[in-house]
Amino acid sequence: MSFKIIGVLDNGIQGLTSDSLQAIKNANLVIGASRTLVLFKEQIEQAQQKDLTGHLKDVPGWITDALKARQQVVVLATGDPLCHGIASYLCKKLPDTKLQIIPNVSSIQLAFAQIGLAWQDAKIISVHSKDAGEWQKGAGPEHGFYALLQAIFNHHKLAILTSPENTPDRIARMMLQEGVAELFEITVTEDLLGKHEKVIQGESIQSISEQSFNGNDIVILQRKQSNKESIIFGLQDNEFKQRKPDKGLITKREVRAVSLSRMQLKPSSIVWDIGAGSGSVGLEAARLCKQGYVYAIEKNIADFEIAQHNAKQLNIYNYQLINNKAPIGLNDWPNPDAIFMGGTGGELAELIKLCLQRLNVNGWLVMNFVTIENLTTAVETLKTLDSHWDMTQLQASRSQPILHMHRMQAENPVWIVSAQRTEQNDS
Numbered sequence: 469m470s471f472k473i474i475g476v477l478d479n480g481i482q483g484l485t486s487d488s489l490q491a492i493k494n495a496n497l498v499i500g501a502s503r504t505l506v507l508f509k510e511q512i513e514q515a516q517q518k519d520l521t522g523h524l525k526d527v528p529g530w531i532t533d534a535l536k537a538r539q540q541v542v543v544l545a546t547g548d549p550l551c552h553g554i555a556s557y558l559c560k561k562l563p564d565t566k567l568q569i570i571p572n573v574s575s576i577q578l579a580f581a582q583i584g585l586a587w588q589d590a591k592i593i594s595v596h597s598k599d600a601g602e603w604q605k606g607a608g609p610e611h612g613f614y615a616l617l618q619a620i621f622n623h624h625k626l627a628i629l630t631s632p633e634n635t636p637d638r639i640a641r642m643m644l645q646e647g648v649a650e651l652f653e654i655t656v657t658e659d660l661l662g663k664h665e666k667v668i669q670g671e672s673i674q675s676i677s678e679q680s681f682n683g684n685d686i687v688i689l690q691r692k693q694s695n696k697e698s699i700i701f702g703l704q705d706n707e708f709k710q711r712k713p714d715k716g717l718i719t720k721r722e723v724r725a726v727s728l729s730r731m732q733l734k735p736s737s738i739v740w741d742i743g744a745g746s747g748s749v750g751l752e753a754a755r756l757c758k759q760g761y762v763y764a765i766e767k768n769i770a771d772f773e774i775a776q777h778n779a780k781q782l783n784i785y786n787y788q789l790i791n792n793k794a795p796i797g798l799n800d801w802p803n804p805d806a807i808f809m810g811g812t813g814g815e816l817a818e819l820i821k822l823c824l825q826r827l828n829v830n831g832w833l834v835m836n837f838v839t840i841e842n843l844t845t846a847v848e849t850l851k852t853l854d855s856h857w858d859m860t861q862l863q864a865s866r867s868q869p870i871l872h873m874h875r876m877q878a879e880n881p882v883w884i885v886s887a888q889r890t891e892q893n894d895s
Contacts, residue, residue: 471541475572478662500544548574552594579686591623599633603642606788608802624691632683640677649673722864731806743811747775827889857887
């Protein structure tokens with residue numbers, strides 16, 4: 469036997485074909501969320517009913533047992549069951565069971581239709597899952613809103629499916645904390661096609677953050693100005709504000725390029741930048757890791773303010789900077805996939821040990837040194853840790869005008885020490 473997954477809307481039987489309605493009436497077992505079961509109570513009063521709210525993992529077993537008893541089973545899903553719905557989950561859990569999916573108009577289609585906005589280019593995100601809790605600035609991938617925030621950073625139009633816990637006001641508060649609220653216009657639709665349908669448009673994200681919602685909502689975000697295409701990698705040094713009169717306190721472009729390449733970054737990498745200085749390495753890493761996040765620390769208040777300024781100037785939001793001396797504050801950060809160390813406050817050996825302990829397996833620690841003493845400390849520490857490491861000395865020369873000609877001016881030599889956290893390190 470087979471079972472049916474039927475897409476339904478908040479207008480009840482008005483939104484169903486005659487075949488779908490008849491299938492619901494003929495069912496011996498009807499599975500659906502609490503709200504959906506109430507919506508169709510007259511049509512399913514003779515059937516056994518199971519509420520899947522909070523019991524999603526039990527649904528495959530319910531279906532299997534019912535089919536063995538040769539019962540007709542119907543699962544009620546909202547809108548299109550294959551658009552962030554239960555159908556994909558059941559297909560994976562019951563691969564050998566025949567099923568028929570009868571989709572309806574998706575709630576996302578309805579939401580965009582309400583405001584007359586095309587949605588083929590929208591990024592669809594669902595937070596219709598367990599309670600994520602309130603967002604804390606700089607939270608890591610363990611938070612249920614992390615993927616949503618990365619999508620907000622990287623897309624110009626979004627459709628967000630909410631839940632009774634993860635509501636539009638909670639999303640708005642996250643956007644306010646991360647400083648992206650002013651970049652977007654927001655629309656919230658609630659209970660579409662239901663008796664209490666409402667569409668909120670034209671209000672600020674601040675206003676949305678102060679309201680209450682039931683979670684049966686769609687949030688539409690539109691960026692006010694499209695992201696301009698920018699250089700992906702290799703910004704010039706003068707793109708970054710630098711401390712004066714010590715102008716030049718920055719990881720130069722040639723060293724920055726090699727250091728970033730040694731960090732082996734991926735689009736979703738979590739990166740630490742210890743001793744951020746002007747922020748050049750961490751900020752370029754944030755541009756490369758658009759689905760990831762960079763956590764930076766700088767003890768010098770002047771450099772801290774400069775790095776903050778540079779992040780704002782470059783429109784980088786997947787970046788958090790704290791003003792402190794490492795390792796203070798590092799315990800609050802998620803484990804990284806890569807670490808860049810451009811400066812320390814004198815606790816170099818201890819920091820290296822801590823970094824290699826916290827790195828995810830196969831992650832890289834990349835350090836820049838300009839003094840022999842710090843280089844020696846780093847190498848001796850890595851030797852005691854039996855770590856896989858290597859070293860590169862890099863010295864670049866840049867052309868400089870002299871009268872009507874040009875000469876080469878050497879930059880200070882830099883040692884780049886790279887160490888990898890491997891499974892062997894843990895044994």
